[in-house]
Amino acid sequence: MKIGLVGAGNMARALARGWGEPVLCSDGGSGRAAALVAEVGGEALSSNAEVAERADLVVLCHKPAGLESVAAEIGGRVRAVASVLGSTPVAAVAAAYPGTPVLRFVPNLPVEVRRGVVVYGGAAATEADPDLERDVVALFARLGDVVPVKDPLVDAAMAISGCGTAFVALVAEAQVEAGVRTGLDATTASRLAVGNLAGTAALLDVRRGDTLGLRREVTSPGGSTARGLAALEDRGVRAAFDAAAQAVVHGGSR
Ligand SMILES: NC(=O)c1ccc[n+]([C@@H]2O[C@H](COP(=O)([O-])OP(=O)(O)OC[C@H]3O[C@@H](n4cnc5c(N)ncnc54)[C@H](OP(=O)(O)O)[C@@H]3O)[C@@H](O)[C@H]2O)c1
Structure with a gap:
């Protein structure tokens, strides 16, 4: 599964280091995507749209406030979305990416050393591809313990693990x-x-x-x-x- 990261900050870096495989990556202009792929391999791309077009799974690693603007750039081009946005329910991400399979995770930084706790808040619109949820959850399970939590309680879980x-x-x-x-x-x-x-x-x-x-x-x-x-x-x-x-x-x- 080719992983695309939109955002190349602290969480993107921790995920990429934990996965230890090449990624496609973009940033908001800081150059952090280039620094990240220099370390883990892959390509820093100049647009989020290109990340979306070339990745099997796009992991949203920007700040929650960027949900709508990033969705406006890549919606319709992206095959599947894994959101790690804090305080953003799966329904809000699904509304920004209508018709696209969306899964919500809240990892903590120890994913970098594969000793993470990854809260899994559930999925939307994954019916069309029954294997997708299993495959994406397995991808995050490589980083630590995936703990399913009902979406309304994800913030409560984040207060224990992510924060x-x-x-x-x-x-x-x-x-x-x-x-x-x-x-x-x-x-x-x-x-x-x-x-x-x-x-x-x-x-x-x-x-x-x-x-x-x-x-x-x-x-x-x-x-x-x-x-x-x-x-x-x-x-x-x-x-x-x-x-x-x-x-x-x-x-x-x-
Ligand atoms: N840090 C944690 O422990 C943690 C835990 C759980 C969840 N999260 C979630 O993870 C997400 C990222 O957090 P973070 O701590 O990694 O933040 P961060 O270090 O500030 O990184 C944010 C990244 O998003 C990039 N970005 C901003 N706007 C963008 C755009 N329009 N297109 C592409 N990239 C864009 C930034 O680009 P520049 O590099 O150019 O500024 C930066 O690389 C947040 O939604 C947060 O809620 C974080």
């Missing part, structure tokens, strides 16, 4: 800063924080997401972990993550 990559990075950053304040050098603190994050994620995966069980294994009554956890609870770590999810789903900055 969650930045949230977890902030947690690691806060841990590094805290380590520096307690005397560690930044390099050592970062090695500890990132290694702990990766190891904890792997362990939770094996334990089927049993966070409470894992916490109990680490926490001796009245011990140092218990004191640290109490400090985090006192400072409202749960409320902070809840506010972040609400902000993603319902808008507003706080």
Whole structure:
């Protein structure tokens, strides 16, 4: 399946690196498409229309605000569309590409290292090609775990995985800063924080997401972990993550 990327920014780069195969690519004029194909192979094309005409699947990797203008350029030329546009329901993409098969995904940046979570919000107008949905989902499954979520809940899912990559990075950053304040050098603190994050994620995966069980294994009554956890609870770590999810789903900055 020849992949065409409209947009060559952070998400397009992560997807292309994860797929590790040549792509057709365009950008809004920055030259990032050329830089991307210099890395992964393929061709940077001067128009979105050419990407659409030559690709079997066009992955929309521009910003959501560009939906209508890009559709005006490539609608009618494109064989199938996979949208990764945040906060854009599959129905809105389908309305911009009437009659064209459309599938909605929200990947997170770890797709770059094939450890991604790809929220799958469903498809529209795929009836004409029964194999298409299977093939496109399989393409994204090469990048990590594809998690089907009903389209109205995709933003709620994005608040955990897509945006969650930045949230977890902030947690690691806060841990590094805290380590520096307690005397560690930044390099050592970062090695500890990132290694702990990766190891904890792997362990939770094996334990089927049993966070409470894992916490109990680490926490001796009245011990140092218990004191640290109490400090985090006192400072409202749960409320902070809840506010972040609400902000993603319902808008507003706080
Ligand atoms: N970043 C994430 O973690 C993440 C997660 C989930 C979903 N998404 C979604 O992925 C999409 C891209 O996000 P991003 O973070 O990759 O943004 P980004 O880094 O700003 O990249 C956007 C890309 O779109 C290109 N572009 C803009 N207008 C265009 C046009 N008319 N024709 C062709 N290309 C055009 C830009 O061109 P220039 O290079 O010329 O500026 C740029 O290469 C968004 O819809 C976002 O909601 C992102």
